[in-house]
Amino acid sequence: xxxxxxxxxxxxxxxxxxxxxxxxxxxxxxxxxxxxxxxxxxxxxxxxxxxxxxxxxxxxxxxxxxxxxxxxxxxxxxxxxxxxxxxxxxxxxxxxxxxxxxxxxxxxxxxxxxxxxxxxxxxxxxxxxxxxxxxxxxxxxxxxxxxxxxxxxxxxxxxxxxxxxxxxxxxxxxxxxxxxxxxxxxxxxxxxxxxxxxxxxxxxxxxxxxxxxxxxxxxxxxxxxxxxxxxxxxxxxxxxxxxxxxxxxxxxxxxxxxxxxxxxxxxxxxxxxxxxxxxxxxxxxxxxxxxxxxxxxxxxxxxxxxxxxxxxxxxxxxxxxxxxxxxxxxxxxxxxxxxxxxxxxxxxxxxxxxxxxxxxxxxxxxxxxxxxxxxxxxxxxxxxxxxxxxxxxxxxxxxxxxxxxxxxxxxxxxxxxxxxxxxxxxxxxxxxxxxxxxxxxxxxxxxxxx
Amino acid sequence: xxxxxxxxxxxxxxxxxxxxxxxxxxxxxxxxxxxxxxxxxxxxxxxxxxxxxxxxxxxxxxxxxxxxxxxxxxxxxxxxxxxxxxxxxxxxxxxxxxxxxxxxxxxxxxxxxxxxxxxxxxxxxxxxxxxxxxxxxxxxxxxxxxxxxxxxxxxxxxxxxxxxxxxxxxxxxxxxxxxxxxxxxxxxxxxxxxxxxxxxxxxxxxxxxxxxxxxxxxxxxxxxxxxxxxxxxxxxxxxxxxxxxxxxxxxxxxxxxxxxxxxxxxxxxxxxxxxxxxxxxxxxxxxxxxxxxxxxxxxxxxxx
Ligand SMILES: Nc1nc2c(ncn2[C@@H]2O[C@H](COP(=O)(O)OP(=O)(O)OP(=O)(O)O)[C@@H](O)[C@H]2O)c(=O)[nH]1
Ligand SMILES: [Mg+2]
Numbered sequence: 051x052x053x054x055x056x057x058x059x060x061x062x063x064x065x066x067x068x069x070x071x072x073x074x075x076x077x078x079x080x081x082x083x084x085x086x087x088x089x090x091x092x093x094x095x096x097x098x099x100x101x102x103x104x105x106x107x108x109x110x111x112x113x114x115x116x117x118x119x120x121x122x123x124x125x126x127x128x129x130x131x132x133x134x135x136x137x138x139x140x141x142x143x144x145x146x147x148x149x150x151x152x153x154x155x156x157x158x159x160x161x162x163x164x165x166x167x168x169x170x171x172x173x174x175x176x177x178x179x180x181x182x183x184x185x186x187x188x189x190x191x192x193x194x195x196x197x198x199x200x201x202x203x204x205x206x207x208x209x210x211x212x213x214x215x216x217x218x219x220x221x222x223x224x225x226x227x228x229x230x231x232x233x234x235x236x237x238x239x240x241x242x243x244x245x246x247x248x249x250x251x252x253x254x255x256x257x258x259x260x261x262x263x264x265x266x267x268x269x270x271x272x273x274x275x276x277x278x279x280x281x282x283x284x285x286x287x288x289x290x291x292x293x294x295x296x297x298x299x300x301x302x303x304x305x306x307x308x309x310x311x312x313x314x315x316x317x318x319x320x321x322x323x324x325x326x327x328x329x330x331x332x333x334x335x336x337x338x339x340x341x342x343x344x345x346x347x348x349x350x351x352x353x354x355x356x357x358x359x360x361x362x363x364x365x366x367x368x369x370x371x372x373x374x375x376x377x378x379x380x381x382x383x384x385x386x387x388x389x390x391x392x393x394x395x396x397x398x399x400x401x402x403x404x405x406x407x408x409x410x411x412x413x414x415x416x417x418x419x420x421x422x423x424x425x426x427x428x429x430x431x432x433x434x435x436x437x438x439x440x441x442x443x444x445x446x447x448x449x450x451x452x453x454x455x456x457x458x459x460x461x462x463x464x465x466x467x468x469x470x471x472x473x474x475x476x477x478x479x480x481x482x483x484x485x486x487x488x489x490x491x492x493x494x495x496x497x498x499x500x
Numbered sequence: 501x502x503x504x505x506x507x508x509x510x511x512x513x514x515x516x517x518x519x520x521x522x523x524x525x526x527x528x529x530x531x532x533x534x535x536x537x538x539x540x541x542x543x544x545x546x547x548x549x550x551x552x553x554x555x556x557x558x559x560x561x562x563x564x565x566x567x568x569x570x571x572x573x574x575x576x577x578x579x580x581x582x583x584x585x586x587x588x589x590x591x592x593x594x595x596x597x598x599x600x601x602x603x604x605x606x607x608x609x610x611x612x613x614x615x616x617x618x619x620x621x622x623x624x625x626x627x628x629x630x631x632x633x634x635x636x637x638x639x640x641x642x643x644x645x646x647x648x649x650x651x652x653x654x655x656x657x658x659x660x661x662x663x664x665x666x667x668x669x670x671x672x673x674x675x676x677x678x679x680x681x682x683x684x685x686x687x688x689x690x691x692x693x694x695x696x697x698x699x700x701x702x703x704x705x706x707x708x709x710x711x712x713x714x715x716x717x718x719x720x721x722x723x724x725x726x727x728x729x730x731x732x733x734x735x736x737x738x739x740x741x742x743x744x745x746x747x748x749x750x751x752x753x754x755x756x757x758x759x760x761x762x763x764x765x766x767x768x769x770x771x772x773x774x775x776x777x778x779x780x781x782x783x784x785x786x787x788x789x790x791x792x793x794x795x796x797x798x799x800x801x802x803x804x
Contacts, residue, residue, distance in 0.1 A: 086552055089546060089552050090551075090552060090735055091735075092549075092734035092735055092736070094547075095543060095546050095547045096547075157732060157757075157760065158613070158615070158757060158785070159612075159613030159614060159615060159730060159757075160613065161612070161613060188785070189649070189785075190648075190649045190652035190653060191645040191646075191648035191649035191651075191652055192645075192649075194644075194645035194648045194649075195643070195644045195645035195646075195648075195649075196644075197645075198644035198645050198666075199644050202644070243759065243760045243761075244760075244761075245760070245761060270613070270730070270732070270733075272611070272730075272733050272734060272736040272737070272740075273732050273733065273734060274549040274732060274733055274734025274735065274737075274762065274766065275546070275547050275548070275549050275734060275762075276549070276732055276760070276761055276762040276763070277732075277734075279761050280732070280760075280761070297611070297612060297697065299697060299699075300611070300697040300698070300699050300736070301697075301698075301699045301736065301739055302734075302736040302739075303735075303736070305734070306734065325612070325642075325643075418701050418702075418705075420702075
């Protein structure tokens with residue numbers, strides 16, 4: 051319900067004139083929305099309170115700008131404060147003596163084993179020589195799970211019988227690493243509750259025996275209010291050095307990250323973004339902040355676009371777009387570019403409000419990756435079957451031409467007509483953007499986040 | 501009766517009681533019914549993951565009743581709150597586990613790591629002890645060593661596990677499990693599925709397929725589809741329940757890991773919005789650590 055904070059704030063501030071300073075009452079009205087958004091995102095109640103107080107102090111009395119709306123101004127402050135709380139991403143500490151021991155700990159089911167494999171792959175990619183250690187002797191087949199992952203990645207796994215105590219297994223693993231020239235040792239420990247004294251003591255014994263450089267809490271991004279107590283519990287008893295947030299590929303807003311950061315102060319090191327071993331991302335505070343505020347992952351999208359799109363092509367089509375000269379030839383070129391960006395649905399998910407939209411759509415089939423891909427392929431086939439003349443000037447397309455194109459692309463005349471009407475609609479939309487007002491609005495949308 | 505984890509339950513509820521919800525009791529312990537009470541209540545419910553919307557709604561309802569019914573005693577206000585909270589949990593449909601039928605099929609679903617496989621082991625043990633013949637279907641063919649995990653539990657619970665090779669078609673596993681349930685005259689089949697985020701379109705489609713396969717083979721199967729929810733989960737649980745309900749029509753929730761410090765308050769929101777009831781609670785990693793859910797006991801327990 052609070053999917054788009056920006057829209058909400060816009061609503062709150064719409065009644066205001068855009069002159070003078072932000073009043074206390076206005077700020078409070080806006081912050082009520084911010085508070086709700088943060089609570090909906092699972093940021094801990096007490097942390098939200100402190101946070102709101104900080105933003106309030108900064109926002110009250112600031113001078114209103116002409117370039118951006120008051121709503122965007124408040125969001126900007128909120129965003130900045132969130133960034134401060136989230137902190138910068140930090141690399142894994144590889145200082146000190148080799149082998150560097152990295153210990154992964156956390157509640158049951160938070161994703162430690164999968165993360166261990168991801169980290170190992172990450173290090174191997176950067177030319178390190180990691181050793182995985184199966185130190186979860188409690189959960190049935192946990193050792194086997196790590197062994198399978200190790201085999202898949204061709205990364206060695208140290209394991210012993212499940213009757214051996216985890217501290218001993220870990221100590222042995224460090225010896226094995228030394229003799230085997232492994233410079234990184236990743237300990238996959240059993241999941242445990244922070245209130246389980248015996249098991250927390252076990253972690254300390256592992257620490258004493260292996261002297262890890264990093265003790266990373268692996269936490270589920272779907273965690274609720276209790277994140278505070280869990281993180282505090284682990285931090286007090288075993289001194290965390292960092293945090294890895296998992297299952298970020300879902301739709302959880304991830305407010306727990308704020309809570310954990312606020313009570314432990316340790317940096318967030320990585321995000322787990324999928325089930326595959328390569329699905330590990332370096333943490334970007336700005337993206338997570340936008341996500342927590344429910345504003346989508348615009349930055350990721352922009353970055354991805356920058357990564358894979360051909361700048362020249364993009365600029366050319368942008369110019370044509372604005373000049374109203376965008377034709378089917380350009381459309382084809384764009385399609386081919388978009389395809390390079392990966393699964394379309396994954397991209398769309400990064401857009402703010404997209405999830406709300408899909409929830410409203412009854413026929414979710416139409417939005418499936420499969421369907422979108424089919425649609426794109428069909429479009430591509432149709433345009434490819436046109437002559438250059440037809441692409442540049444679709445108006446020449448009469449009945450017999452359409453029939454020929456349908457045949458050539460393995461589609462129907464109906465499909466061809468559909469595409470043409472879509473294209474016309476698109477052109478109409480583009481004309482809207484030609485109006486300076488609309489363009490300014492579009493620019494404004496991104497301004498708040500610079 | 502079955503000797504499972506009774507002590508543990510009261511332990512974990514005691515812990516819950518002494519924390520957030522215990523404070524609610526003390527809130528109602530003295531003083532007056534005033535704005536401060538409602539504010540404190542709001543704070544406490546939100547901190548139990550009940551969620552803003554459900555919390556506001558609950559408080560509003562209780563406030564109105566307090567005014568309408570002319571309640572002045574805090575104790576009476578507390579009973580009203582309890583009543584309203586319990587009402588949210590009492591999804592009307594009764595459990596379908598125990599109906600007389602040839603074979604009862606239960607599909608167990610949920611996000612990664614929520615506690616599905618362990619819950620299945622506990623349920624297997626629970627029903628075997630009641631004299632039912634249980635078969636487990638290892639339809640998580642995706643996660644590394646998931647099949648081995650279920651096999652170990654099957655041994656401990658003393659029931660047959662139908663499994664294929666890793667990465668085999670989960671539909672084929674379900675098919676085989678049901679076939680063998682019919683031929684061995686087993687009366688309960690529990691299907692373990694791979695953990696999946698509810699936002700993954702293709703994976704949800706795959707679940708729907710499993711459902712279809714079960715339905716073709718056994719009349720009206722699956723008879724129960726349980727969403728296993730980690731009690732630590734915050735508001736995202738609502739999105740999980742929504743999606744899983746849309747695609748595989750979940751009939752109940754199992755609230756796992758209630759032995760931790762988390763309250764699992766989001767089940768109130770799930771009850772309110774979706775009417776999906778909680779069927780069982782998980783209270784530990786052992787095979788006996790499961791209890792049928794009792795909404796009155798749950799709410800009472802929260803209030804001490
Ligand atoms: N403390 C506690 N731990 C639990 C409970 N239920 C499950 N667990 C633990 O949670 C972890 C994950 O449980 P699994 O049963 O493997 O979860 P899953 O949903 O099958 O996981 P995937 O198949 O990987 O998605 C294991 O370490 C279990 O021992 C519970 O009620 N309390
Ligand atoms: Mg499982």
